[in-house]
Amino acid sequence: xxxxxxxxxxxxxxxxxxxxxxxxLGTTPGGLSKEVAEQRQKEHGKNIIETxxxxxxxxxxxxxxxxxxxxxxxxxxxxxxxxxMPQLGVAIWLVNVINGxxxxxxxxxxxxxxxxxxxxxxxxxxxxxxxxxxxILSEDLVPGDIILLEEGDKISADARxxxxxxxQVDQSTLTGESNPVRKTKDAxxxxxxxxxxxxxxxxxxxxxxxGNGKAVVMDIGMHTEFGKIAYLTQNMQKENSPLQKELNxxxxxxxxxxxxxxxxxxFASTFLVKESVAASFIFALGMVVAFIPEGLLPTxxxxxxMAVQRMSKRNALVKKLSSVETLGSTTVICTDKTGTLTxxxxxxxxxxxxxxxFSVSGVGYAPSGDILLSNKKVMASEDEDLRLLLSAAAxxxxxxxxxxxEESARYTVLGDPTEACLGVVAEKxxxxxxxxxxxxxxLRELPFESRRKRMTTIHQxxxxxxxxxxxxxxxxxxxxxxxxxxxIRVNGTIIPMEEEMRNKIMEANDxxxxxxxxVLAVAYRLIHKNDDVPKxxxxxxxxxxxxxxVFVGLIVMADPPRPEVxxxxxxxxxxxxxxxxxxxxxxxxxxxxxxxxxIVKGKHPRVVSGLELEALTDEQLKEYLKDEIxxxxxxxxxxxxxxxxxxxxxxxxxxxxxxxxxxxxxxxADIGVAMGIAGTDVAxxxxxxxxxxxxxxxxxxxxxxGRAVYSNIQKFMLYILNSNMPEAVPSALYLFSKGAIPLxxxxxxxxxxDLGTDMLPALGLGTExxxxxxxxxxxxxxxxxxxxxxxxxxAFLWYGxxxxxxxxxxxxxxxxxxxxxxxxxxxxxxxIYLKATAMALAAxxxxxxxxxxxxxxxxxxxxxxxxxxxxxxxxxxxxxxxLIFLFVYLPPLQSVFHTAALDLTDWLFLCIWxxxxxxxxxxxxxxxxxxxxxxxxxx
Ligand code: ATP
Numbered sequence: 001x002x003x004x005x006x007x008x009x010x011x012x013x014x015x016x017x018x019x020x021x022x023x024x025l026g027t028t029p030g031g032l033s034k035e036v037a038e039q040r041q042k043e044h045g046k047n048i049i050e051t052x053x054x055x056x057x058x059x060x061x062x063x064x065x066x067x068x069x070x071x072x073x074x075x076x077x078x079x080x081x082x083x084x085m086p087q088l089g090v091a092i093w094l095v096n097v098i099n100g101x102x103x104x105x106x107x108x109x110x111x112x113x114x115x116x117x118x119x120x121x122x123x124x125x126x127x128x129x130x131x132x133x134x135x136i137l138s139e140d141l142v143p144g145d146i147i148l149l150e151e152g153d154k155i156s157a158d159a160r161x162x163x164x165x166x167x168q169v170d171q172s173t174l175t176g177e178s179n180p181v182r183k184t185k186d187a188x189x190x191x192x193x194x195x196x197x198x199x200x201x202x203x204x205x206x207x208x209x210x211g212n213g214k215a216v217v218m219d220i221g222m223h224t225e226f227g228k229i230a231y232l233t234q235n236m237q238k239e240n241s242p243l244q245k246e247l248n249x250x251x252x253x254x255x256x257x258x259x260x261x262x263x264x265x266x267f268a269s270t271f272l273v274k275e276s277v278a279a280s281f282i283f284a285l286g287m288v289v290a291f292i293p294e295g296l297l298p299t300x301x302x303x304x305x306m307a308v309q310r311m312s313k314r315n316a317l318v319k320k321l322s323s324v325e326t327l328g329s330t331t332v333i334c335t336d337k338t339g340t341l342t343x344x345x346x347x348x349x350x351x352x353x354x355x356x357x358f359s360v361s362g363v364g365y366a367p368s369g370d371i372l373l374s375n376k377k378v379m380a381s382e383d384e385d386l387r388l389l390l391s392a393a394a395x396x397x398x399x400x401x402x403x404x405x406e407e408s409a410r411y412t413v414l415g416d417p418t419e420a421c422l423g424v425v426a427e428k429x430x431x432x433x434x435x436x437x438x439x440x441x442x443l444r445e446l447p448f449e450s451r452r453k454r455m456t457t458i459h460q461x462x463x464x465x466x467x468x469x470x471x472x473x474x475x476x477x478x479x480x481x482x483x484x485x486x487x488i489r490v491n492g493t494i495i496p497m498e499e500e501m502r503n504k505i506m507e508a509n510d511x512x513x514x515x516x517x518x519v520l521a522v523a524y525r526l527i528h529k530n531d532d533v534p535k536x537x538x539x540x541x542x543x544x545x546x547x548x549x550v551f552v553g554l555i556v557m558a559d560p561p562r563p564e565v566x567x568x569x570x571x572x573x574x575x576x577x578x579x580x581x582x583x584x585x586x587x588x589x590x591x592x593x594x595x596x597x598x599i600v601k602g603k604h605p606r607v608v609s610g611l612e613l614e615a616l617t618d619e620q621l622k623e624y625l626k627d628e629i630x631x632x633x634x635x636x637x638x639x640x641x642x643x644x645x646x647x648x649x650x651x652x653x654x655x656x657x658x659x660x661x662x663x664x665x666x667x668x669a670d671i672g673v674a675m676g677i678a679g680t681d682v683a684x685x686x687x688x689x690x691x692x693x694x695x696x697x698x699x700x701x702x703x704x705x706g707r708a709v710y711s712n713i714q715k716f717m718l719y720i721l722n723s724n725m726p727e728a729v730p731s732a733l734y735l736f737s738k739g740a741i742p743l744x745x746x747x748x749x750x751x752x753x754d755l756g757t758d759m760l761p762a763l764g765l766g767t768e769x770x771x772x773x774x775x776x777x778x779x780x781x782x783x784x785x786x787x788x789x790x791x792x793x794x795a796f797l798w799y800g801x802x803x804x805x806x807x808x809x810x811x812x813x814x815x816x817x818x819x820x821x822x823x824x825x826x827x828x829x830x831x832i833y834l835k836a837t838a839m840a841l842a843a844x845x846x847x848x849x850x851x852x853x854x855x856x857x858x859x860x861x862x863x864x865x866x867x868x869x870x871x872x873x874x875x876x877x878x879x880x881x882x883l884i885f886l887f888v889y890l891p892p893l894q895s896v897f898h899t900a901a902l903d904l905t906d907w908l909f910l911c912i913w914x915x916x917x918x919x920x921x922x923x924x925x926x927x928x929x930x931x932x933x934x935x936x937x938x939x
Contacts, residue, residue: 025160088282124136126148128148151211168183174225210449246785251292258292262287262291265732272735282747285747316692320688327705329780330703334580335580345365347424349558358372365420397423400420456542459472474522474546478519516593532544568697573598613634625649636659643668673689677693718791719855726806727754745807753844760875769865809843810910837898846910847913
């Protein structure tokens with residue numbers, strides 16, 4: 001067949017019956033072989049959507065030189081040239097260039113960090129290759145691959161459906177239409193449909209909203225409909241996060257302080273020292289430049305990006321940098337139970353039939369263990385009801401058990417663990433599940449839905465029963481299945497289900513649930529020809545099939561809490577974070593687990609079921625939400641209501657979820673947390689954070705990191721603000737002594753500190769690890785500004801004061817040795833004056849060394865976290881010492897920065913400052929800690 005004819009046939013693929021589809025797309029019902037797939041990848045390339053070119057690097061680079069602050073500095077430099085101070089002009093411009101390059105460098109590092117994270121989130125596809133089901137990277141899909149899809153899966157290529165059951169697809173990414181669209185496998189003969197309207201085609205970038213299906217890949221990558229419009233990348237826009245907005249506000253606040261200082265200094269210089277207007281202007285300009293926190297914004301971005309990287313090492317992938325700060329202020333975590341708080345490694349422990357109860361030995365997924373009746377081993381072949389219970393449950397499951405192999409030394413599971421353990425227990429009872437499913441082939445599935453809480457499969461019986469060979473197996477939540485049953489099997493006979501029996505079943509269920517066990521009920525229905533059901537099986541719905549059931553029994557499984565969860569829960573409580581369990585599981589099971597891991601402390605916590613929740617008004621719900629509460633048997637959709645009400649109460653809410661129906665709640669939450677293992681692609685897309693280990697404890701670690709970032713930004717601010725004082729105080733001395741004390745620090749020297757020596761240690765502070773005790777404090781209040789009063793006072797009046805004393809004394813130290821007050825006035829080039837200013841400059845650098853250690857912790861002793869444990873800070877200190885040596889000893893720099901060589905005694909004198917400042921602050925921290933300890937004791 002010529003290529004154009006082939007592509008024409010391909011264009012009409014939706015008109016062909018399924019068996020023709022294989023032929024046209026060059027594949028078989030068992031999928032492609034490995035060799036063919038490799039060959040096709042060579043021909044067609046990888047299945048990726050090439051991102052549209054980002055803003056050019058040059059434009060991003062230039063943006064760092066054209067924002068308001070940069071423009072101010074350009075103008076400032078120009079003024080300096082105009083005032084005949086070219087050195088200062090060059091310096092200010094250089095400041096601007098350094099700042100711009102620095103910002104660009106950090107931004108691109110942050111970008112790279114987030115880019116790397118995106119790559120850590122590969123999406124997978126399930127395919128049939130050589131007849132075997134495999135999980136491969138979506139980018140490795142090739143035309144002709146057969147993909148297997150189920151509810152919540154993202155579709156990674158354009159494909160033609162060949163098998164499906166109740167299949168609905170959310171095509172909103174392509175069409176904007178948010179209602180799911182029903183799809184079918186049947187050939188479509190109409191001609192007037194748009195691509196998206198063709199019911200047997202599915203498209204990359206869309207997702208499965210309901211049901212499951214099989215499809216053959218037609219197009220991949222840029223050839224897909226999605227690739228053609230490259231929807232996602234074109235619409236991606238960077239939005240300012242609350243923290244960024246807060247930082248912009250802080251920059252403005254500080255700029256106002258700076259300009260105010262500038263104005264005061266200008267007038268003082270003109271009127272008190274009687275300097276010329278131009279000289280005063282330059283002097284004031286220097287002060288303003290010194291005060292503006294130039295490196296703040298990019299450093300914060302970098303601190304966030306590094307936190308995100310640290311979090312990823314602790315199993316939490318954060319999709320947006322801004323989520324990190326929200327995490328830090330979380331006040332409530334709404335968590336589901338199965339898999340998040342528990343291990344999701346189910347082991348059947350008991351089996352219940354109306355007249356007999358069995359226990360099951362063995363743990364994990366290995367099918368070794370026995371079914372025991374009064375300690376005696378029983379096989380399924382010996383008891384018809386037991387056989388029915390176990391084979392029905394196993395056949396009504398989609399999970400597959402993978403024996404130990406290259407990837408894992410243990411039995412592992414592909415699919416839902418609740419289902420996997422059913423296969424295991426059937427094998428323990430001697431049932432060959434694979435053979436059984438061949439003998440009793442599945443005809444149709446009514447998939448599990450958390451709303452219905454059950455699942456049904458219809459099978460063809462090997463031998464007819466009661467005149468029919470069609471049977472429906474139902475498994476699901478006991479109460480729900482029992483409600484639909486009108487009879488029960490007791491010792492091989494079917495008897496009507498009386499009230500007494502219903503009570504007996506519920507009593508057994510509750511007894512198991514109280515022990516924290518998870519219970520599933522199994523029932524069946526024989527479908528007779530004369531039953532009131534449609535002939536066409538694809539018209540079967542749960543309403544038609546799931547009724548008049550024969551109840552068989554209960555299967556009880558243990559899903560123990562994760563070992564690390566109890567301490568994580570306790571940590572949350574210490575950190576003032578509430579935990580609310582919202583689960584689809586039964587109330588008593590949920591309560592038992594919640595008590596065991598310490599989520600609830602009261603003897604009788606309030607357990608609200610989905611039904612009860614529906615009946616509550618928002619006011620009542622809010623009242624309930626003030627106390628300990630568990631939500632059980634709720635549908636995922638109901639999570640949204642709980643979240644909304646909590647948010648209306650002023651809480652910052654993190655919510656976990658894994659299913660398609662969890663997405664609204666995940667989106668609404670301040671932090672949506674999706675499960676990386678059990679989560680559907682849709683949930684992952686809606687979430688802000690993904691847990692790669694599905695573990696509750698990882699959320700708590702992420703909150704800790706979130707809190708640390710916020711406090712690191714404050715540490716950084718404290719450090720850069722505090723050097724403003726020792727820069728301003730000496731100048732004030734000069735001004736207010738009306739020039740009697742010669743200017744201890746020139747404008748050039750101030751700029752040196754601000755943009756030279758201070759930069760790297762400050763950056764190091766942004767990467768501090770979470771401080772001990774950070775989770776012992778209540779969550780940060782949302783309205784608390786980043787730059788709060790206490791921080792400003794600490795920066796200016798404590799750290800700033802210490803630094804000012806240090807620099808002033810050091811300045812006088814040189815003066816006094818050289819016969820103060822006969823120091824020549826500024827500007828005459830005297831060596832002694834230059835030496836004195838160099839000393840003031842070096843003193844600030846040295847006091848800042850003490851300060852950077854002090855800023856590393858808020859209350860804790862820095863010796864406890866290890867004085868030299870932050871490598872970036874250490875590097876920053878070495879760098880600034882080298883820099884100050886260059887400024888003081890290198891002749892060309894000496895003349896630019898008005899310095900002269902210092903003596904050994906000067907250096908020795910300077911060495912007093914770091915330890916002195918460090919010890920004074922350690923003393924203060926100790927007093928604070930003692931006071932707090934007393935408060936705790938008294939409280
Ligand atoms: P959580 O919401 O904490 O994850 P869960 O897994 O119990 O708990 P859902 O997945 O909503 O919540 O399930 C609700 C109920 O449906 C379960 O408690 C169980 O009784 C039943 N169920 C769960 N999985 C299946 C399944 N594969 N087939 C049939 N019934 C199931």
